[in-house]
Amino acid sequence: MTGNLFLGGGLAAALATMAICFAQKIPSARLVKIFAATSAGFVTAASLLLWILIFENDFSVEYVATYSSTTLPTLYKVSAFWAGQQGSFLLWLLVHAIIGAVLTWRRTSAAALGIYFLLQSILVLLVLAKSPFAKHSAQVFEGVGLNPLLQDFWMAIHPPIIFVGYSLLAVPFALSLGTLLTEANSRNWLEEARRWTLAAWSFLGAGIFIGGYWAYKVLGWGGYWGWDPVENSSLVPWLLAAVLLHLIKLAQKKSAVLSVAHVAATFTYSLVIYGTFLTRSGILGDFSVHSFAGSDIGVALAAANAFVLIGGLLIILVKAKNFPQGKMYDAHNSAAFMILLSCLLIIFIAAIVWIGMSMPLLSQLFGEAAAVDTDFYVKSTAPIALTLAALMIYTFAKFGRMISLGGKIAHVGFLMMLAAIVISAQGETVTQEFQPRTKVSIAGHEVIYEGQVFQEDEREKFYVYTVDGEAVKALTKLRGNGEDAAREPAILKNFSGDVYIAPHAPKIDDVQELLLTKKLFALDGELGYVFEEAHIDYDEHGQAIQATAAITITDGEVEEVIHPLITVTPDGGSSKSLEVFNGRRRVRLTGISGDLEKARLEILPTYEKLSSMPITATVTTKPFIWLLWLSVTAICVGTMTAIKR
């Protein structure tokens, strides 16, 4: 409730800022600053409140109960903020509002500020439409917790950086439209827009690259780039922002380019919202490996998207007659022409990715739903990217002296990145079964599978390998019931590239299940079991905490009484396995009947047996993959450097 009030305050102040900017002839700078800061203050308060609710384990709030739990480590409680759709929208709004407050302290035109705070109001409405502060009817005392896959350091920084990029892209859009509304042929906005777009480009790029690196070191996301709609939807605005950057730069010298720079600004920001619509509305549910549950936010997002795109284009059309006329470039062998041609090629690549990711939607306009396979992206963009690279090298050789130091670093980084993508894909892939402690030679490397190692608390296990004499291990996070929750590869990093080992989940055939009835004897083939009794412990709220059974195991001579238990969790229960009878058996209690008369016991392979079973793994070499990480770093650093000047 308080959270929604804060958001309401943020909305009111954003609307007030917008109204002052549009209504007054010469807006009071002091009032604008105060209202913008108020809006940012309210949004910050709402965000802090969400963090407090998460840290205080307030599970009456549905969002907290869905994405956090009492046992979640601190770092993941911080990132649980943006683990779901509602929270990530709030994060977007938070960054947008802070940048908005900063904008009012710079010499940004009133009209541009008006547009910016109009966007901010729309964002608040989107957050309110599906609020992270919503209560739920069910009373719970423990949250579900963050998906183990997302319990990762990169989860703490990848989404915020992406949203910083998205928010920054609103600035050139606002500057462009603001200028169009007042003095259409002005070029005063270009320098300011250039610097904000550079910042946006490097943040969005950094977000995309970090996401790629994260996906690389996790199994199941298809490597550093999988052409998934969620990835594509951030790639397209990033490509368009590159076009915008170059057109802004060109328009500073050639006034005829001004019109297309405006168009690029509108398209870039529209595509930010379009991507969000595509991936967050749930309409792609059937087509993406990133599955988002369907939601009613789709209509609101579609409306926001149409508003930005149609609004922007309409204003451009109305003002078109004021645009400076003339030639966009003087000669075909000029830097201007090369840049324009490169921009066109980048637009082609963006268009292909856009068509591919939108295919599920577009195809429904004409008939049955259809999707493209990922080969489409590689096949269609590769020749264009190659042409672009050749064009860049030529332009660089001929006109390189005109490019700033930061620009040079970024462009060389981009070319290096294209090269690294091709080179790192030239490795070998071998899938085979590995016998423990047996040397295998793969693609010039000596690989020994050493076995599985389980953590004490059974929440993690490692597949240990020795590659060329060095130990590497692949982490698998486990659920409470012992199943795999998230898996990572084992990676040996070398100058010549990575050796990437992806173990496949072992097939465990010899799990036996015993249904025990109180006081009756049961046999697992070798050992006998008697279920003696069971009891359930309750907490002060009368909620069940755990169920414990007492079971006697015997081989006819020795008897041992064990006390396996099931801990109650929001998703059912979790139960640790016990090694019993001097490690001869590993058992796990998986159920107790309501009348405490029956118990279900799983007889599992012992750790020793698990560790010595053969494991199938896919081993891939990734030649010089570090070149990829280096080159994308260069892109971001170079772009950041270019902001100064």
Next chain:
Amino acid sequence: MRKIFLIVLLVGFVGYAGLNLAESVTPYVSIAEARATSNGVQVKGLLDKNFEPVQRGNEFDFSLLDEATGETMRVKFDGMKPDQFDEAYHIVAVGKYEAADETFHAKKLLIKCPSKYEGQKPQA
């Protein structure tokens, strides 16, 4: 001259992208429709629990169940069993049906786990 250059580039691109697209588009169909065509399609279904999935060398064999009709179809996937296969809610198989061995030959499997990004609803 300049306009012609631009138009040639644009037309060339549209043709190029269109050709590539036509080759790569795979419609989303039911099991019955997949059986009726020899073109590349995507089929969504549940895992048919009556058929134990099996990995034979580099080929993964399972049976797909159509939620609506209850129809089943054998699927051979050219690759290793995907990581999250056992947790799958829906399976999408991309490939084509071959009447010769009455099997759907999948080039790709999309595994959908409903709880992967959006949280599960907490239970009381």
